[in-house]
Amino acid sequence: MTVLDDRAAPAPAGPRSTASARRRGGTGRAYYWMVLPALALFLLFHTVPVLQGIYYSLTDYAGYGRHDFVGLDNYASLFRDGRIWESYLFTFQFAVVATVLTNLVALAVALGLNGKIKFRGTLRGVFFTPNVLSVLIVGYVFHYLFTYSLPAIAEHLGIGALSGSILADPDLAWVGVVVLAVWQAAAFNIIIYLAGLQTVPEDLYEAATLDGATSWQRFRSVTLPLIAPFVTVNMVISLRNFLQVFDHIAALTSGGPGTATTSVSYMIYNGGFNGGEYAYQTANAVVFFLCIVAVSVFQLRILRRHEVND
Amino acid sequence: MAAPAPRPRVNWWLTGLMAAVSLTVLVPLYFTVVTALKTPDQLGGTGFALPDSVRWANFADAWRLTAFPDVFLNSALITVGAVCLTLLSNSLVAYAIARNMHRRRFRLLYYYFVSALFVPFPIIMLPVVKQTSLLGLDNKVGLVLLYVVYGLALNIFLYVGYLKSVPRELEEAARTDGAGTWTVFWRIIFPLLTPMNAAVGILTCLWAWNDFLLPLVVLSEGEQTLPLAQFVLQSQFNTNYPVAFASYLMAMAPVLIVYVFAQRWVISGVMRGSVK
Numbered sequence: 288m289t290v291l292d293d294r295a296a297p298a299p300a301g302p303r304s305t306a307s308a309r310r311r312g313g314t315g316r317a318y319y320w321m322v323l324p325a326l327a328l329f330l331l332f333h334t335v336p337v338l339q340g341i342y343y344s345l346t347d348y349a350g351y352g353r354h355d356f357v358g359l360d361n362y363a364s365l366f367r368d369g370r371i372w373e374s375y376l377f378t379f380q381f382a383v384v385a386t387v388l389t390n391l392v393a394l395a396v397a398l399g400l401n402g403k404i405k406f407r408g409t410l411r412g413v414f415f416t417p418n419v420l421s422v423l424i425v426g427y428v429f430h431y432l433f434t435y436s437l438p439a440i441a442e443h444l445g446i447g448a449l450s451g452s453i454l455a456d457p458d459l460a461w462v463g464v465v466v467l468a469v470w471q472a473a474a475f476n477i478i479i480y481l482a483g484l485q486t487v488p489e490d491l492y493e494a495a496t497l498d499g500a501t502s503w504q505r506f507r508s509v510t511l512p513l514i515a516p517f518v519t520v521n522m523v524i525s526l527r528n529f530l531q532v533f534d535h536i537a538a539l540t541s542g543g544p545g546t547a548t549t550s551v552s553y554m555i556y557n558g559g560f561n562g563g564e565y566a567y568q569t570a571n572a573v574v575f576f577l578c579i580v581a582v583s584v585f586q587l588r589i590l591r592r593h594e595v596n597d
Numbered sequence: 598m599a600a601p602a603p604r605p606r607v608n609w610w611l612t613g614l615m616a617a618v619s620l621t622v623l624v625p626l627y628f629t630v631v632t633a634l635k636t637p638d639q640l641g642g643t644g645f646a647l648p649d650s651v652r653w654a655n656f657a658d659a660w661r662l663t664a665f666p667d668v669f670l671n672s673a674l675i676t677v678g679a680v681c682l683t684l685l686s687n688s689l690v691a692y693a694i695a696r697n698m699h700r701r702r703f704r705l706l707y708y709y710f711v712s713a714l715f716v717p718f719p720i721i722m723l724p725v726v727k728q729t730s731l732l733g734l735d736n737k738v739g740l741v742l743l744y745v746v747y748g749l750a751l752n753i754f755l756y757v758g759y760l761k762s763v764p765r766e767l768e769e770a771a772r773t774d775g776a777g778t779w780t781v782f783w784r785i786i787f788p789l790l791t792p793m794n795a796a797v798g799i800l801t802c803l804w805a806w807n808d809f810l811l812p813l814v815v816l817s818e819g820e821q822t823l824p825l826a827q828f829v830l831q832s833q834f835n836t837n838y839p840v841a842f843a844s845y846l847m848a849m850a851p852v853l854i855v856y857v858f859a860q861r862w863v864i865s866g867v868m869r870g871s872v873k
Contacts, residue, residue: 569724
């Protein structure tokens with residue numbers, strides 16, 4: 288809001304007498320007209336909804352009809368609600384596991400692609416494919432694989448533990464979500480790591496090899512420090528995206544079995560639109576927002592410390 | 598890269614290993630294709646076998662069931678609208694901000710837009726649905742506007758970063774020739790932004806085409822995008838998996854076909870958009 292007021296006041300800075308000054312005034316005005324429509328739309332569809340969300344979180348609004356101001360009651364109830372704790376626990380566990388796995392897989396594949404291999408372009412193209420596909424639709428394919436194919440394979444191999452669908456098992460369903468998430472997200476991270484690996488100068492490897500470094504030592508003390516900024520970017524983006532997991536859940540488990548895989552986003556959607564908990568879930572969303580900001584800041588601090596200072 | 602001297606020896610072991618690993622990507626796609634071609638009674642077992650007899654009618658059934666032409670057109674219109682409007686508007690805003698970073702007001706505006714990167718969608722989700730239906734924008738037009746607005750944060754960040762490296766001499770020369778700010782932008786800056794426009798265009802395209810949550814909450818009954826149609830029809834596919842998979846395949850096909858032909862371009866665009 289303050290930005291709008293700030294901007295509106297000095298815009299009609301009156302025309303000056305000299306020609307050059309008038310032209311400068313004119314250019315200035317053009318710049319204002321360039322940002323004005325976008326600013327208006329941004330206020331209308333982003334800032335106003337955020338403020339509305341915060342406002343509704345302080346009421347008992349059900350999504351329709353009248354509502355009363357209830358102060359911080361919703362927030363107090365959130366902290367006493369087992370469902371909420373469960374969904375945060377699931378979401379963070381899932382996001383951390385998926386982030387670590389995605390980055391390990393992506394880095395390994397990128398290292399392979401960066402080696403002296405044939406068909407590099409084609410293989411790179413294949414590995415990036417999951418990134419251009421809809422998570423929801425791929426999720427439905429994986430749903431079938433987990434429900435029918437995996438148990439059939441397990442039966443062939445005589446693994447009794449996997450003879451049922453993992454998505455129907457409250458203790459294992461999250462593994463299915465992780466597999467889909469890693470399969471889809473690794474594609475993007477591979478490309479970023481590949482870009483990072485190409486910035487490492489070839490002669491540094493040669494020097495390290497001449498000094499008798501093994502390939503693990505070369506990776507550990509030459510490659511990794513140099514691509515640290517790319518690790519930072521990937522970790523931050525992955526964690527941020529996985530914390531908001533929704534499509535994966537909608538396609539694979541609908542939050543079940545029971546509430547075993549109900550992520551925070553899924554709970555906000557479901558409770559807010561179908562469960563008559565509009566105000567309650569907006570409060571949940573505000574808390575979630577604060578969590579994401581805190582995690583991002585924390586993560587950037589930790590990871591930045593490990594980067595090479597140049 | 599450009600060393601013409603002795604070609605480095607190809608590591609065939611590694612090549613074989615990478616090809617084997619790439620099967621993890623290809624197998625689910627293969628699975629989608631073979632399942633879409635089967636009759637229901639050929640299902641069962643692991644499902645990886647090739648079909649004995651091909652049932653092309655699965656595609657015709659899926660076509661009718663999902664009203665494919667309508668849904669495809671919706672997805673296409675939304676994606677094209679979002680990409681065009683995003684390119685034209687976001688680059689313009691970024692230009693105005695980048696050339697005025699020394700003014701406090703524009704610098705504030707920059708941080709105001711970019712800070713939206715930290716705002717997760719769930720906090721906006723419930724109120725924005727009220728907002729769009731109140732304004733009669735619970736349709737394709739509204740969705741296009743939302744993609745343009747929600748893309749601003751990242752795109753402004755990308756464009757402003759890129760504009761710092763665009764030399765100002767051309768602009769200043771044009772200005773001394775009497776060109777106004779708008780002319781300078783459209784005739785000089787916008788063409789110079791082409792690499793970044795490609796990156797932003799590709800990222801926006803993939804996002805708008807594959808997005809599920811925003812169409813799910815914003816579009817009113819009756820209008821669907823391709824992913825949304827798969828979601829809505831889950832109950833109607835019932836257990837007729839071949840028809841369902843034919844429908845999934847048709848929904849994936851357009852982007853896959855474009856990707857096969859424009860692969861290099863798509864990857865370099867995404868790379869430029871993420872590494873700056």
